[in-house]
Amino acid sequence: MEPFLGTWNLVESDNFEAFLEQVGVPKDKIIAAGGSQPRKIVIEKTAVGFKFSSLNGVQDVVIEFQLDKEFEIGPFKNTVSIGDGKMIQTQSGVKPTRIERWVEGNKMIASGECEGVKYKQVYERA
Structure with a gap:
């Protein structure tokens, strides 16, 4: 998880609203949430796991989790794991969803898919 820790600012987004x-x-x-585009992501290590803050200034979402342990966000059951240098988040409970995040230099790329609808976002390290 070390490469993911820190603050990331959104620089590019493709098809995120359709994905939502x-x-x-x-x-x-x-x-109402201004498109729900997270303008900034902050990933921090905590005493028991990790804190992931998705900030858009209108409807911020903050979650705390432990790797490979299921947790809930609303109707979704989530698991975050690390594999092949990627942070992989799987969601179940409503519709199966998979989000992968990886770091390339000073950029973090997020790519997700739900029932064939895909999105991609690129963030730069602040």
Whole structure:
């Protein structure tokens, strides 16, 4: 997890709102939250695991988790693991979803898929 720790600013996003709709987030909530684009991600190590903050200034989401242990976010059951240099988040409970994040130089790339709808975001280390 060490390469992922720190603050990351969004520099590029493709198809994220369509992905959120496919996951099941109502369109009115996406609009009310300013598109729900996380403008900044902060990943920190805690005493018992990790803290992941997805910040957009309107509807911020903060989760705490331990690697390879299931946790819940609303109706979703999540697991975060590390494999082949990637942070892999799988979600179940509503629609199966997989999100992969990896670091290339000073960039973190996030790529997700739900029922064939894919998104990609690129963040730069702050």
